[in-house]
Amino acid sequence: xxxxxxxxxxxxxxxxxxWCGATWIGxxxxxxxxxxxxxxxxxxxxxxxxxxxxxxxxxxLLGMIRGWSVEQMAHSVSIFIHxxxxxxxxxxxxxxxxxxxxxYDNLAFGPKILFFAIAALYQLTLYRWVVRSSKGGxxxxxxxxxxxxxxxxxxxxxxxxAIGAI
Amino acid sequence: xxPARNRLDQLIDxxxxxxxxxxxxxxxxTRVLRNVLGKDSAAYRFPRWAWAIPALVIGFAxxxxxxxxxxxxxxxxxxxxxxxxxxxxxxxxxxxxxxRESELFWWYIEGxxxxxxxxxxxxxxxxxxRLIGVLWTGDPVSKVxxxxxxxTITGFGVVVATGLLLFISEPVKCYESPxxxxxxxxxxxxxxxxxxxxxxxxxRRDEWNTTLPTPRSARVAGVLGLLIWTAVxxxxxxxxxxxx
Numbered sequence: 001x002x003x004x005x006x007x008x009x010x011x012x013x014x015x016x017x018x019w020c021g022a023t024w025i026g027x028x029x030x031x032x033x034x035x036x037x038x039x040x041x042x043x044x045x046x047x048x049x050x051x052x053x054x055x056x057x058x059x060x061l062l063g064m065i066r067g068w069s070v071e072q073m074a075h076s077v078s079i080f081i082h083x084x085x086x087x088x089x090x091x092x093x094x095x096x097x098x099x100x101x102x103x104y105d106n107l108a109f110g111p112k113i114l115f116f117a118i119a120a121l122y123q124l125t126l127y128r129w130v131v132r133s134s135k136g137g138x139x140x141x142x143x144x145x146x147x148x149x150x151x152x153x154x155x156x157x158x159x160x161x162a163i164g165a166i
Numbered sequence: 167x168x169p170a171r172n173r174l175d176q177l178i179d180x181x182x183x184x185x186x187x188x189x190x191x192x193x194x195x196t197r198v199l200r201n202v203l204g205k206d207s208a209a210y211r212f213p214r215w216a217w218a219i220p221a222l223v224i225g226f227a228x229x230x231x232x233x234x235x236x237x238x239x240x241x242x243x244x245x246x247x248x249x250x251x252x253x254x255x256x257x258x259x260x261x262x263x264x265x266r267e268s269e270l271f272w273w274y275i276e277g278x279x280x281x282x283x284x285x286x287x288x289x290x291x292x293x294x295x296r297l298i299g300v301l302w303t304g305d306p307v308s309k310v311x312x313x314x315x316x317x318t319i320t321g322f323g324v325v326v327a328t329g330l331l332l333f334i335s336e337p338v339k340c341y342e343s344p345x346x347x348x349x350x351x352x353x354x355x356x357x358x359x360x361x362x363x364x365x366x367x368x369x370r371r372d373e374w375n376t377t378l379p380t381p382r383s384a385r386v387a388g389v390l391g392l393l394i395w396t397a398v399x400x401x402x403x404x405x406x407x408x409x410x
Contacts, residue, residue, distance in 0.1 A: 041403040044280070045396065051281070052288015059317070067313050068305075076301060077292070154281055161277045 002159075003107040003166075017100045026097035036098055039091050046087035047160070051153050053080040054123070061130070061146025063138055070138065074131045085120065108162035115159060119152040219361070253337035265335035272335060279328040286321025287395055289314035297363075297388030299380045306375045307384075311368075336409070345405035349398055356394040363387035 006013065020026055029035045059065045060073040068076075096103050103109040130145045256262055265272055295301040296310045333340050340346045367374075367383045374381050380388075 037404060037407055041400050044403055045399050048280075048284040048287050048399065049291065051284035052286075052291060055285060055288050055317075056292065056314075065313050065317075067309055080291075157281055157284070158277050161273070161280060165273045 002111045004110040005105050005107050006103075006110050006113075007101075007105045009110065013104070017104045020097050020100040023097055025094065026100070029094055029098035036095070039094050039098075043088060043091035043095060046084045046091065047157065049080055050084035050088055051157060053077040053084070054149065054153050057081075057131070058146040058150040061138060061142050062150075063143065070131050070142070081123065085123070103163070106163050106166060108159050108166050112156060112159035112163065115152055115156045119149070119156060122149060122152065250338070250341060253341045256334060256337045259334075262334050262337065265331060272332075275328045275331045275335075279325060279332060282321045282324035282328060283399070284321075286318050286325055289317040289321075290391065290395065293318070294388040294391045297380055297384045297391075299378050299385065303378055307371055307380070308375055339409055340405075343405050343408055345401045345408060349401035349405060352394055352398045352401060356391065356398065359387060359390045359394065 021030075029039065054077075056065065056077055057070070057074050060068065060070050065073070127145065127149060130142050133142075257266075265275070292302060293310055293314050296303070296305070296307055302310050363384070367381055367387070374384070379385070
Protein backbone atom coordinates (compact mmCIF):
# COMPACT_ATOMS: atom_id res chain seq x y z
CA UNK A 1 0.00 0.00 0.00
CA UNK A 2 0.99 3.64 0.28
CA UNK A 3 2.00 3.50 3.93
CA UNK A 4 5.64 4.04 4.90
CA UNK A 5 7.47 5.67 7.78
CA UNK A 6 10.42 8.01 7.52
CA UNK A 7 12.29 5.98 10.14
CA UNK A 8 12.36 3.04 7.71
CA UNK A 9 13.24 5.09 4.63
CA UNK A 10 15.73 7.53 6.16
CA UNK A 11 17.11 5.85 9.30
CA UNK A 12 20.18 8.12 9.17
CA UNK A 13 17.97 11.08 10.12
CA UNK A 14 17.57 9.78 13.69
CA UNK A 15 20.08 12.25 15.26
CA UNK A 16 18.29 15.16 13.56
CA UNK A 17 14.90 13.96 14.81
CA UNK A 18 16.35 13.62 18.29
CA TRP A 19 17.66 17.19 18.05
CA CYS A 20 14.17 18.38 16.94
CA GLY A 21 12.63 16.96 20.08
CA ALA A 22 15.26 18.64 22.23
CA THR A 23 14.71 22.16 20.86
CA TRP A 24 13.21 24.50 23.44
CA ILE A 25 10.08 25.09 21.36
CA GLY A 26 9.52 21.34 21.01
CA UNK A 27 9.99 20.87 24.73
CA UNK A 28 7.61 23.72 25.45
CA UNK A 29 4.80 22.39 23.22
CA UNK A 30 5.27 18.90 24.67
CA UNK A 31 4.94 20.09 28.27
CA UNK A 32 2.42 22.95 28.08
CA UNK A 33 -1.04 21.51 28.64
CA UNK A 34 -2.84 23.89 26.31
CA UNK A 35 -0.31 24.10 23.48
CA UNK A 36 -0.69 20.87 21.51
CA UNK A 37 -4.50 20.86 21.48
CA UNK A 38 -4.61 24.49 20.44
CA UNK A 39 -1.97 24.07 17.72
CA UNK A 40 -3.64 20.98 16.33
CA UNK A 41 -7.01 22.72 16.19
CA UNK A 42 -5.47 25.70 14.37
CA UNK A 43 -3.78 23.20 12.03
CA UNK A 44 -7.17 21.66 11.21
CA UNK A 45 -8.80 25.07 10.85
CA UNK A 46 -6.09 26.22 8.44
CA UNK A 47 -6.41 22.97 6.52
CA UNK A 48 -10.17 23.46 6.20
CA UNK A 49 -9.56 26.91 4.71
CA UNK A 50 -6.83 25.54 2.44
CA UNK A 51 -8.93 22.68 1.11
CA UNK A 52 -11.99 24.88 0.84
CA UNK A 53 -10.22 27.54 -1.21
CA UNK A 54 -8.32 25.17 -3.51
CA UNK A 55 -11.63 23.35 -3.96
CA UNK A 56 -13.14 26.47 -5.53
CA UNK A 57 -10.33 26.87 -8.06
CA UNK A 58 -10.38 23.17 -8.85
CA UNK A 59 -14.14 23.08 -9.28
CA UNK A 60 -13.74 26.05 -11.63
CA LEU A 61 -11.08 24.16 -13.59
CA LEU A 62 -13.43 21.20 -13.76
CA GLY A 63 -16.14 23.53 -15.06
CA MET A 64 -18.45 22.93 -12.10
CA ILE A 65 -18.53 26.58 -11.00
CA ARG A 66 -19.24 29.16 -13.66
CA GLY A 67 -19.38 32.92 -13.69
CA TRP A 68 -15.69 33.69 -13.21
CA SER A 69 -12.64 32.98 -15.31
CA VAL A 70 -10.15 30.52 -13.88
CA GLU A 71 -7.70 33.36 -13.40
CA GLN A 72 -10.20 35.57 -11.51
CA MET A 73 -11.12 32.68 -9.24
CA ALA A 74 -7.49 31.79 -8.56
CA HIS A 75 -6.63 35.43 -7.93
CA SER A 76 -9.48 35.94 -5.45
CA VAL A 77 -8.69 32.88 -3.33
CA SER A 78 -4.90 32.98 -3.69
CA ILE A 79 -4.45 34.94 -0.46
CA PHE A 80 -6.29 32.19 1.43
CA ILE A 81 -4.30 29.45 -0.25
CA HIS A 82 -1.00 31.12 0.59
CA UNK A 83 -1.90 32.23 4.12
CA UNK A 84 -3.34 28.85 5.06
CA UNK A 85 -0.40 27.01 3.43
CA UNK A 86 1.88 29.03 5.69
CA UNK A 87 -0.26 28.46 8.77
CA UNK A 88 -0.59 24.74 8.08
CA UNK A 89 3.19 24.45 7.67
CA UNK A 90 4.00 26.44 10.83
CA UNK A 91 1.53 24.58 13.06
CA UNK A 92 2.55 21.29 11.46
CA UNK A 93 6.23 21.93 12.22
CA UNK A 94 5.34 22.86 15.82
CA UNK A 95 3.40 19.60 16.20
CA UNK A 96 6.31 17.66 14.73
CA UNK A 97 8.81 19.32 17.10
CA UNK A 98 6.67 18.48 20.12
CA UNK A 99 6.93 14.73 19.58
CA UNK A 100 9.13 14.03 16.55
CA UNK A 101 9.47 10.27 17.01
CA UNK A 102 5.71 9.81 16.97
CA UNK A 103 5.71 11.17 13.41
CA TYR A 104 9.08 9.75 12.35
CA ASP A 105 7.85 6.23 13.09
CA ASN A 106 4.28 6.81 11.90
CA LEU A 107 3.21 4.90 8.78
CA ALA A 108 0.77 7.61 7.69
CA PHE A 109 3.12 10.55 8.21
CA GLY A 110 5.38 9.43 5.35
CA PRO A 111 2.71 9.43 2.62
CA LYS A 112 1.18 12.62 4.04
CA ILE A 113 4.44 14.58 3.75
CA LEU A 114 5.04 13.08 0.31
CA PHE A 115 1.57 14.13 -0.88
CA PHE A 116 1.99 17.54 0.72
CA ALA A 117 5.34 18.12 -0.98
CA ILE A 118 3.87 17.16 -4.36
CA ALA A 119 0.76 19.29 -3.83
CA ALA A 120 2.68 22.34 -2.59
CA LEU A 121 5.16 22.14 -5.48
CA TYR A 122 2.30 21.60 -7.90
CA GLN A 123 0.37 24.55 -6.47
CA LEU A 124 3.35 26.90 -6.71
CA THR A 125 4.62 25.89 -10.17
CA LEU A 126 2.67 23.90 -12.73
CA TYR A 127 -0.71 24.94 -11.35
CA ARG A 128 -0.02 28.63 -11.90
CA TRP A 129 0.81 27.90 -15.49
CA VAL A 130 -2.40 25.91 -15.92
CA VAL A 131 -4.41 28.77 -14.42
CA ARG A 132 -2.72 31.37 -16.58
CA SER A 133 -3.15 29.46 -19.80
CA SER A 134 -6.76 28.34 -19.40
CA LYS A 135 -8.52 31.40 -20.71
CA GLY A 136 -11.77 31.05 -22.59
CA GLY A 137 -12.51 27.36 -22.84
CA UNK A 138 -11.05 24.88 -20.39
CA UNK A 139 -8.82 22.34 -22.15
CA UNK A 140 -8.93 18.71 -21.07
CA UNK A 141 -5.50 18.83 -19.44
CA UNK A 142 -6.60 21.74 -17.27
CA UNK A 143 -9.54 19.65 -16.10
CA UNK A 144 -7.15 16.81 -15.34
CA UNK A 145 -4.94 19.25 -13.44
CA UNK A 146 -7.93 20.44 -11.39
CA UNK A 147 -9.12 16.93 -10.66
CA UNK A 148 -5.71 15.65 -9.65
CA UNK A 149 -5.08 18.65 -7.42
CA UNK A 150 -8.42 18.08 -5.72
CA UNK A 151 -7.61 14.39 -5.19
CA UNK A 152 -4.17 15.27 -3.81
CA UNK A 153 -5.55 17.66 -1.21
CA UNK A 154 -8.19 15.17 -0.12
CA UNK A 155 -5.49 12.49 0.10
CA UNK A 156 -3.44 14.76 2.35
CA UNK A 157 -6.44 15.18 4.62
CA UNK A 158 -7.10 11.45 4.70
CA UNK A 159 -3.49 10.47 5.43
CA UNK A 160 -3.25 13.29 7.96
CA UNK A 161 -6.27 11.93 9.79
CA ALA A 162 -4.73 8.47 9.59
CA ILE A 163 -1.68 9.66 11.60
CA GLY A 164 -3.90 9.70 14.66
CA ALA A 165 -5.60 6.44 13.71
CA ILE A 166 -2.59 4.19 13.12
CA UNK B 167 -18.19 39.84 -65.49
CA UNK B 168 -16.91 36.51 -64.19
CA PRO B 169 -20.01 34.25 -63.66
CA ALA B 170 -18.27 32.23 -60.90
CA ARG B 171 -17.51 35.45 -59.03
CA ASN B 172 -21.10 36.55 -59.48
CA ARG B 173 -22.33 33.27 -58.02
CA LEU B 174 -20.03 33.72 -55.03
CA ASP B 175 -21.36 37.23 -54.39
CA GLN B 176 -24.88 35.93 -54.55
CA LEU B 177 -24.09 33.18 -52.02
CA ILE B 178 -22.48 35.65 -49.62
CA ASP B 179 -25.47 37.98 -49.93
CA UNK B 180 -27.85 35.14 -49.17
CA UNK B 181 -25.78 34.06 -46.21
CA UNK B 182 -25.66 37.57 -44.77
CA UNK B 183 -29.40 37.97 -45.31
CA UNK B 184 -30.09 34.76 -43.37
CA UNK B 185 -27.91 36.03 -40.52
CA UNK B 186 -29.76 39.33 -40.45
CA UNK B 187 -33.13 37.58 -40.44
CA UNK B 188 -32.25 35.22 -37.60
CA UNK B 189 -33.94 36.40 -34.41
CA UNK B 190 -32.09 35.89 -31.11
CA UNK B 191 -33.47 33.28 -28.74
CA UNK B 192 -36.48 34.63 -26.88
CA UNK B 193 -35.61 36.62 -23.76
CA UNK B 194 -32.21 37.93 -24.86
CA UNK B 195 -32.81 41.29 -23.24
CA THR B 196 -33.84 39.74 -19.92
CA ARG B 197 -30.78 37.52 -19.94
CA VAL B 198 -28.43 40.40 -20.62
CA LEU B 199 -30.09 42.57 -17.97
CA ARG B 200 -29.94 39.73 -15.47
CA ASN B 201 -26.26 39.27 -16.07
CA VAL B 202 -25.62 42.97 -15.82
CA LEU B 203 -27.62 43.48 -12.64
CA GLY B 204 -26.96 40.04 -11.18
CA LYS B 205 -30.63 39.67 -10.30
CA ASP B 206 -30.77 36.01 -11.26
CA SER B 207 -30.95 34.40 -7.89
CA ALA B 208 -34.64 34.07 -7.18
CA ALA B 209 -34.02 30.36 -6.62
CA TYR B 210 -32.07 30.99 -3.43
CA ARG B 211 -34.54 33.34 -1.83
CA PHE B 212 -35.52 32.10 1.57
CA PRO B 213 -39.24 31.30 1.98
CA ARG B 214 -41.12 33.46 4.45
CA TRP B 215 -42.60 30.45 6.21
CA ALA B 216 -39.09 29.59 7.44
CA TRP B 217 -39.82 32.06 10.22
CA ALA B 218 -42.27 29.48 11.53
CA ILE B 219 -39.38 27.23 12.67
CA PRO B 220 -37.81 29.56 15.27
CA ALA B 221 -41.29 30.86 16.18
CA LEU B 222 -42.43 27.31 16.93
CA VAL B 223 -39.29 26.52 18.91
CA ILE B 224 -39.60 29.68 21.00
CA GLY B 225 -43.33 29.17 21.44
CA PHE B 226 -42.73 25.60 22.52
CA ALA B 227 -40.08 26.64 25.03
CA UNK B 228 -42.29 29.43 26.38
CA UNK B 229 -45.23 27.07 26.61
CA UNK B 230 -43.24 24.58 28.64
CA UNK B 231 -41.85 27.29 30.89
CA UNK B 232 -45.09 29.20 31.43
CA UNK B 233 -48.12 26.94 31.09
CA UNK B 234 -48.36 24.33 33.87
CA UNK B 235 -50.46 21.73 32.01
CA UNK B 236 -48.04 21.69 29.08
CA UNK B 237 -45.12 21.56 31.48
CA UNK B 238 -46.45 18.48 33.22
CA UNK B 239 -47.06 16.94 29.81
CA UNK B 240 -43.46 17.35 28.76
CA UNK B 241 -41.65 17.19 32.07
CA UNK B 242 -41.18 13.45 31.73
CA UNK B 243 -39.72 13.78 28.27
CA UNK B 244 -37.47 16.65 29.30
CA UNK B 245 -36.02 14.91 32.30
CA UNK B 246 -32.27 14.96 31.69
CA UNK B 247 -31.74 11.47 33.04
CA UNK B 248 -34.24 10.22 30.46
CA UNK B 249 -32.14 11.68 27.64
CA UNK B 250 -29.14 9.93 29.15
CA UNK B 251 -31.08 6.68 29.27
CA UNK B 252 -32.15 7.12 25.69
CA UNK B 253 -28.50 7.63 24.74
CA UNK B 254 -27.54 4.50 26.64
CA UNK B 255 -30.20 2.52 24.81
CA UNK B 256 -28.96 3.93 21.51
CA UNK B 257 -25.42 2.95 22.41
CA UNK B 258 -26.55 -0.61 23.08
CA UNK B 259 -28.22 -0.87 19.66
CA UNK B 260 -26.63 -3.05 17.02
CA UNK B 261 -25.95 -0.15 14.63
CA UNK B 262 -24.08 1.80 17.29
CA UNK B 263 -22.07 -1.24 18.36
CA UNK B 264 -21.21 -2.11 14.81
CA UNK B 265 -19.90 1.36 14.00
CA ARG B 266 -18.01 1.61 17.29
CA GLU B 267 -16.34 -1.76 16.96
CA SER B 268 -15.62 -1.55 13.24
CA GLU B 269 -11.93 -1.41 12.41
CA LEU B 270 -11.94 1.13 9.61
CA PHE B 271 -15.50 2.31 9.07
CA TRP B 272 -15.44 4.69 12.04
CA TRP B 273 -12.27 6.33 10.76
CA TYR B 274 -13.72 6.69 7.29
CA ILE B 275 -16.78 8.48 8.69
CA GLU B 276 -14.59 10.68 10.87
CA GLY B 277 -12.36 11.54 7.89
CA UNK B 278 -15.41 12.18 5.73
CA UNK B 279 -16.83 14.47 8.40
CA UNK B 280 -13.68 16.61 8.26
CA UNK B 281 -13.41 16.67 4.45
CA UNK B 282 -17.07 17.59 4.07
CA UNK B 283 -16.52 20.33 6.64
CA UNK B 284 -13.88 21.83 4.37
CA UNK B 285 -16.19 21.55 1.35
CA UNK B 286 -18.90 23.28 3.35
CA UNK B 287 -16.85 26.04 4.96
CA UNK B 288 -14.59 27.07 2.04
CA UNK B 289 -17.42 28.56 -0.04
CA UNK B 290 -19.23 29.75 3.12
CA UNK B 291 -16.10 31.69 4.08
CA UNK B 292 -16.12 33.38 0.67
CA UNK B 293 -19.78 34.33 0.99
CA UNK B 294 -19.21 35.69 4.50
CA UNK B 295 -16.34 37.81 3.24
CA ARG B 296 -18.54 39.13 0.43
CA LEU B 297 -21.17 40.07 3.01
CA ILE B 298 -18.54 41.89 5.07
CA GLY B 299 -17.40 43.56 1.86
CA VAL B 300 -13.79 42.38 1.79
CA LEU B 301 -13.59 39.89 -1.06
CA TRP B 302 -15.47 39.37 -4.36
CA THR B 303 -16.58 42.99 -4.10
CA GLY B 304 -16.60 43.22 -7.90
CA ASP B 305 -19.44 40.70 -8.06
CA PRO B 306 -23.06 41.12 -6.98
CA VAL B 307 -23.94 39.35 -3.72
CA SER B 308 -26.58 37.33 -5.56
CA LYS B 309 -23.95 35.88 -7.89
CA VAL B 310 -21.66 34.86 -5.04
CA UNK B 311 -24.60 33.29 -3.23
CA UNK B 312 -25.85 31.49 -6.29
CA UNK B 313 -22.47 29.98 -7.17
CA UNK B 314 -21.23 29.11 -3.69
CA UNK B 315 -24.29 28.22 -1.59
CA UNK B 316 -25.01 24.95 -3.45
CA UNK B 317 -21.49 23.72 -2.61
CA THR B 318 -21.93 24.73 1.02
CA ILE B 319 -25.30 22.98 1.22
CA THR B 320 -23.88 19.81 -0.35
CA GLY B 321 -21.03 19.81 2.17
CA PHE B 322 -23.46 20.50 5.00
CA GLY B 323 -25.56 17.47 4.02
CA VAL B 324 -22.53 15.18 4.18
CA VAL B 325 -21.36 16.78 7.45
CA VAL B 326 -24.76 16.16 9.06
CA ALA B 327 -24.97 12.59 7.78
CA THR B 328 -21.46 11.64 8.97
CA GLY B 329 -21.96 13.59 12.19
CA LEU B 330 -25.13 11.63 12.95
CA LEU B 331 -23.29 8.34 12.41
CA LEU B 332 -20.49 9.53 14.70
CA PHE B 333 -23.07 10.48 17.34
CA ILE B 334 -24.80 7.12 17.03
CA SER B 335 -21.49 5.33 17.57
CA GLU B 336 -20.91 6.99 20.96
CA PRO B 337 -24.06 8.76 22.17
CA VAL B 338 -23.37 8.56 25.91
CA LYS B 339 -19.91 10.11 25.67
CA CYS B 340 -21.29 12.82 23.37
CA TYR B 341 -24.19 13.55 25.68
CA GLU B 342 -21.95 13.84 28.70
CA SER B 343 -19.29 15.95 26.97
CA PRO B 344 -19.64 19.68 27.69
CA UNK B 345 -17.87 20.42 24.40
CA UNK B 346 -20.52 18.48 22.51
CA UNK B 347 -23.27 20.52 24.14
CA UNK B 348 -21.42 23.75 23.36
CA UNK B 349 -20.93 22.59 19.78
CA UNK B 350 -24.61 21.79 19.30
CA UNK B 351 -25.62 25.17 20.76
CA UNK B 352 -23.15 26.91 18.45
CA UNK B 353 -24.52 25.08 15.41
CA UNK B 354 -28.02 26.09 16.46
CA UNK B 355 -26.90 29.72 16.73
CA UNK B 356 -25.19 29.49 13.33
CA UNK B 357 -28.43 28.14 11.88
CA UNK B 358 -30.43 30.94 13.45
CA UNK B 359 -27.91 33.46 12.13
CA UNK B 360 -28.30 32.10 8.60
CA UNK B 361 -32.08 31.99 8.96
CA UNK B 362 -32.34 35.56 10.19
CA UNK B 363 -29.96 36.76 7.48
CA UNK B 364 -31.77 35.01 4.63
CA UNK B 365 -35.23 35.99 5.78
CA UNK B 366 -34.56 39.66 6.56
CA UNK B 367 -31.74 41.62 4.95
CA UNK B 368 -31.17 39.05 2.20
CA UNK B 369 -34.79 39.38 1.05
CA ARG B 370 -34.09 43.04 0.30
CA ARG B 371 -30.86 42.10 -1.44
CA ASP B 372 -31.78 44.00 -4.60
CA GLU B 373 -31.22 47.26 -2.72
CA TRP B 374 -27.61 46.50 -1.81
CA ASN B 375 -26.66 43.78 -4.28
CA THR B 376 -23.85 45.78 -5.82
CA THR B 377 -23.34 48.71 -3.44
CA LEU B 378 -20.47 49.08 -1.00
CA PRO B 379 -20.22 49.17 1.94
CA THR B 380 -22.71 46.39 2.56
CA PRO B 381 -25.46 47.07 5.12
CA ARG B 382 -24.53 46.74 8.76
CA SER B 383 -26.76 43.72 9.38
CA ALA B 384 -25.19 41.85 6.45
CA ARG B 385 -21.75 42.58 7.88
CA VAL B 386 -22.87 41.38 11.30
CA ALA B 387 -24.21 38.16 9.76
CA GLY B 388 -20.90 37.60 7.95
CA VAL B 389 -18.73 38.21 11.01
CA LEU B 390 -20.99 36.03 13.18
CA GLY B 391 -20.81 33.24 10.62
CA LEU B 392 -17.00 33.30 10.59
CA LEU B 393 -16.72 33.40 14.39
CA ILE B 394 -19.32 30.72 15.08
CA TRP B 395 -17.91 28.19 12.62
CA THR B 396 -14.39 28.73 13.95
CA ALA B 397 -15.74 28.09 17.43
CA VAL B 398 -17.57 24.97 16.19
CA UNK B 399 -14.30 23.54 14.85
CA UNK B 400 -12.60 24.27 18.19
CA UNK B 401 -15.43 22.68 20.18
CA UNK B 402 -15.49 19.64 17.90
CA UNK B 403 -11.74 19.06 18.13
CA UNK B 404 -11.61 19.63 21.90
CA UNK B 405 -14.52 17.24 22.33
CA UNK B 406 -12.49 14.50 20.66
CA UNK B 407 -9.61 15.08 23.11
CA UNK B 408 -11.89 14.31 26.04
CA UNK B 409 -12.98 11.04 24.40
CA UNK B 410 -9.68 9.23 24.16
